[in-house]
Amino acid sequence: MVKVGDYNVLKVVRAVDFGFYLDDGAAGILLPKRFAPEGLAIGDEIKVFVYHDSEGRVIATTQHPKGVVGDIVKMKAVTVTNQGAFLDWGLMKDIFVPKSKQLSGMRQGAEYLVKIYLDEQTGRVAATEKIEPFLSNENLTVKEKDIVDLTVYRRTDIGYLVIINNIHTGVLHFNEIYQNIGVGDKMKGYVKTIRPENKIDVVIGRPGYNRVEDxxxxxxxxxxxxxxxxxxxxxxxxxxxxxxxxxxxxxxxxxxxxxxxxxxxxxxxxxxxxxxx
Structure with a gap:
């Protein structure tokens, strides 16, 4: 089953003047010729990103977007309309943030931290600035000393609130920071402490490889x-x-x-x- 908004490895089943059709179990997904590597032939398998083009057709590309469905990334607003904003996704088509999914309105040229999701009604990839509903520490999937992916969410009085593995939230305390960081930055870290009520403290780096102080x-x-x-x-x-x-x-x-x-x-x-x- 092809995953829209994600990478897929698909087989080339047909070649046409304007590209190649990849096997999706149905009519096939077009990989435009300009995105096909030289020497691609029928029967080859290729890793592609699948999404909807500006005309609503499912299409494949070898371009790399700034994020896939489920990712939380920072992107720049390139167009703002009454219906919503379009952010630079790194593809031919910009990603849409409906007005209802914005916090306080987006401005052209400004950067925003958003979560990429698959709209249940349209089946298309979209983005939302309202990240909080997707985050929870109720059932933790991490433990102390686990290496995790961190996304800087916002600054607080004691440090930075960070998003852990796109699922949980934790705190990176000011006295544990040895580099310049800002909202939207991504880095590797590890779970230092899990406190009561599943509150998590994290540290940048890996256990044993970064500066560890007693x-x-x-x-x-x-x-x-x-x-x-x-x-x-x-x-x-x-x-x-x-x-x-x-x-x-x-x-x-x-x-x-x-x-x-x-x-x-x-x-x-x-x-x-x-x-x-």
Whole structure:
């Protein structure tokens, strides 16, 4: 069965002046001549992307779109109409975002993070800016240390909300970020922690390959980055400690206690500071 909006490996069953027809179990799907590799012949199998052209016909191409059905990608609006907007999909035909699937109206030239989906009524590929209904952490398909695909969703007070494997959401804390990132960026990461209520914390990179700090190293780095002083101590709210350091209050107290014993930090009435060398 041919999947519209995705890649398919199909056999060439007929050649015509304007291209090749690929086997779909029916009349065949046209691969226009300009997208056919040199030497393609009847009986060959070829990997193609299948979608509807501007006239509503199912067609094949060897071009690579910016995303397939199910993907969440950032694309630029190239045309805006009263019915919706067309985004640059990387194909001959732009992808359509109905007005009802936009958050606050799209502007020509601006970029938007959207999910690509197959419209149930028309069977055509479309996109929506309303991503939230497609995301859920109710039934997790990941576990701690799993390598995952991350898409930066939006900035928050504690870091960036990211989309995990196009299914779940997680948080990439500011103190775990060592590179410039922005909404729509994609990267590999891994699940660092799964907290109560299936809240997920992630880190960019792969376990063992990126810079991994223990709690004490992180506290020292953050002190150095903040002029040797941080307004956190053993009476601080656990949520405040977690939001800033990405660790539990218990881990924070143990780490600062060890650093104090090693004479690397001192305690003040309002926080912690680097010890004078």
């Amino acid at each position: 709690e004490a190293e992180k506290i020292l780095r953050l002190l150095n980055e903040n002029n040797g002083y941080l307004p956190y101590h053993d009476k601080s709210d656990p949520e405040e400690i977690y939001n800033f350091f990405g660790m539990s209050k218990k881990a924070f107290k143990m780490a600062t206690g060890n650093l104090y014993k090693q004479q690397k930090i001192t305690f003040t009435k309002t926080g912690i500071k680097l010890a004078e060398s």
